[in-house]
Amino acid sequence: MEKRPWPQVENKDFGDAAVVIIGAGIAGMCTAIDLIRKNNCRNFIILERGSGIGGTWNDNRYPGCCCDVPSIMYSFSFEQNPNWSRKYPGQEEILNHLHAIAEKWGLYRHTRFNSAATDARWDDEEMKWKTTVKICGDKDSEYSSGYTITSDFLVSAVGQLNEPKMPSIPGLDSFKGKIMHTARWDWSYDLEGKRIAVIGNGATGIQVVPELVKVASHVTQYIRTPGWIIPRLDTSVSTLQRLAYQYSPPLLWRHRAEIFTWMDNTFKKVVWNPENPESKMARQWNRALLQATWPKDEELWEKLTPDYPPGCKRILFSDDYYPALTKPNCSLEMRPISRITESGIEVEGGDVEEFDLIVCATGFHAGAYFVRAIDVQGEGGRPISDIWRHYPQALYGISLESLPNFGMLYGPNTNLNHSSIILMIEAQSNYISGLVEEVLYAKKLGLPLAITPKKDRLEEFNEMVQEKLKETSYSHPTCNSWYKSPDGKRVVANWCGSVVEYQTQLSKIAWSDYDVKGAAAEVVLKGKKEKKIGRVVEETMVSNMALATGVLGAVAVVGGCLLHANGYLRRFQRR
Missing domain, CATH: 3.50.50.60 (FAD/NAD(P)-binding domain)
Structure with missing residues (x-):
């Protein structure tokens, strides 16, 4: 068997991985692909409690199910689909597209289906995550009812809309x-x-x-x-x-x-x-x-x-x-x-x-279900129920107080109601990959590392978000939506600005936002204030007229060069 240097090597130990990703929907797939593309890492495990890839597009199969975002926007920037059959694609077509991406990037061999993460605990001494997995499939459960995975980083990609909400109607x-x-x-x-x-x-x-x-x-x-x-x-x-x-x-x-x-x-x-x-x-x-x-x-x-x-x-x-x-x-x-x-x-x-x-057709349990029914405990055994005892919040919707080496996709205040959520997910996955890169480097050196957001910075960010949201229609007094907390006093689901503003916010990691601990901390920081990770620029930067003028100009230049070269060649041939 070919021997490859860590972290290129895949999982040698069933219960150990560099990264554990909970959820095999669009967010989990994007994170996994970024680990491959940007971190050259295949030492990860995707846990999926269902029987297939696709998340919401695997769960929702009702008649007429389709996307309400134009199909051209509903794909990863690095896997744009030129073959959508309709302006608004149906569930089956979207799911088939996701299956093709999973096959292309080899995600199936990393995914454990019918495997529900029931709890995840940060080990302060080892500086690692211990995630307990319950096996849901009948045949697989004959081998074992469950097990624990140790990882250096934990990613929650369960989304906001995955627990169906039945109506509270008598009878x-x-x-x-x-x-x-x-x-x-x-x-x-x-x-x-x-x-x-x-x-x-x-x-x-x-x-x-x-x-x-x-x-x-x-x-x-x-x-x-x-x-x-x-x-x-x-x-x-x-x-x-x-x-x-x-x-x-x-x-x-x-x-x-x-x-x-x-x-x-x-x-x-x-x-x-x-x-x-x-x-x-x-x-x-x-x-x-x-x-x-x-x-x-x-x-x-x-x-x-x-x-x-x-x-x-x-x-x-x-x-x-x-x-x-x-x-x-x-x-x-x-x-x-x-x-x-x-x-x-x-x-x-x-x-x-x-x-x-x-x-x-009564929607989902939102807000408190950002990590679904998973008992997450961080530093000192602090449960997420205590971290979110008032309202769910996270730094940039990604990093949580008291949860080191943890990243969340589609978390608090990152939902959209006007565009493709994939645009937000890509920015989050890119940001998480930047954090994971440092943890992988520390692991390669054999040194522990823990990256945790500072409480004051997290609160400062969320206060800014809430102040901006007060000016929006989400906070209108006649507006009653799942975007709000149960008491209606806070918008906990939606982002407060444009997609470009969010992508720009996540285009770099400011180390002043985090407490970085462990023997590898000095190696990682080395006096650096920030880490630039960039973003995908998809918005139009020039008008169609300017673009057309530029294309015509380029054609004219090329044409002029060809004519000049042709004239020179003729003069040379006459000699």
Whole structure:
């Protein structure tokens, strides 16, 4: 067997690794690939409690499931996909794309499926993480019910939206029919001819209803508050366009840059000022859709118009949701649900409707579930429940107080509601790779190293974030969303600025932000104030006109050179 120097060597010990990554979704995959690309390290283990790669795109398989971000934005910058079939890709196409990336980078051999991390504890003496793994698969559990992995660095890539939230409605457990959450869809259940209730009207609710209406005898959707819905304008991507992207990648990069820049700039205008032209345009688009769907029903227009500003919650995109509500086998119920009976749903006023199936499009447990049901304990055995006893917060949404050599992706205040979360994840993964690089170097020297954010810097950063968020539509008094803490006093999920601002913030590691301990500390720092790690620049830096002028200028220069060379050659031949 070929012998390679550490850390290029892969895991020689089943219970030992340089890095443990919890979660095999987009965030975990990105971190793993960065370890390979930037740290030349394959000494890592990915723990995935499910049976496949893909995270949310492996979990969510309900009818109509698709992305509400343009497909050209929904891929890693280093693995841009020129072959999306539609402007907005469906779940299966996205999952297939992620499978191809996992195969290309050899991630499967590092991933342990049906393996749930139940707790992770920092060992102060060894300066290492001890992660306990519970084996969920029946066959694998015959060998062992669980084990512990020792690692030098721990990465949480579990995301914010992975624990389905069932509605708190009296009588839910008494229903004799079928109940399923959209994130746990049972495809063995036959929908044909069934009477179906859908609870919820967020991004998932408006995607599943149009599909259910096609096969059910009747669908009733129960909603509490309407959402801002504007046209998706979904189209297929032509073969010619795909070929152009495939054989001329700069065209793909430019198109992606234009969409990225537009989305980032529009965010600033909509979220930061509910009365600006872009926000008013969203209102106008929504009203136009309502009027086109129900031309004479002004009362319904008002009922389906939110009382909160656009941007408070994620603006929803759909071409077929409102039309689905007009079908004779579909109805909308806006009266509050009183209780669920053995055979159906009773609303305020006493009316009861019977159903065969209740679909809960009711979202996920957010906020406190940044590390899911994992008992994380840091220095001195301090649990994360104590670290986050007030509100979840982290330095740049990544590093936590009292948790050395720990990185979190898609953590507190890093969510977006206007663009691709992959853009944020790449910046976080790049930053974490910079921290891991120092830990790997220390390990290579045989010296311990612990990197922990300073409490005062962490608090300073989060106060800055919260002050900025107070000015946004997320904090509007009429806005009630999962972005906020349970008491509604703090926005704990969303970032306070643009994607570019976040990427720029993470383009370097300031060592003044951290306490660096261990015998390798002096070797790592060596009097350095910061470590530059850079960022991916995808926004448009020049206008299309300037770009075209530059291209034409370059063509002219090349053409002039060719003509000059041709003339010189002719003169030479005459001699």
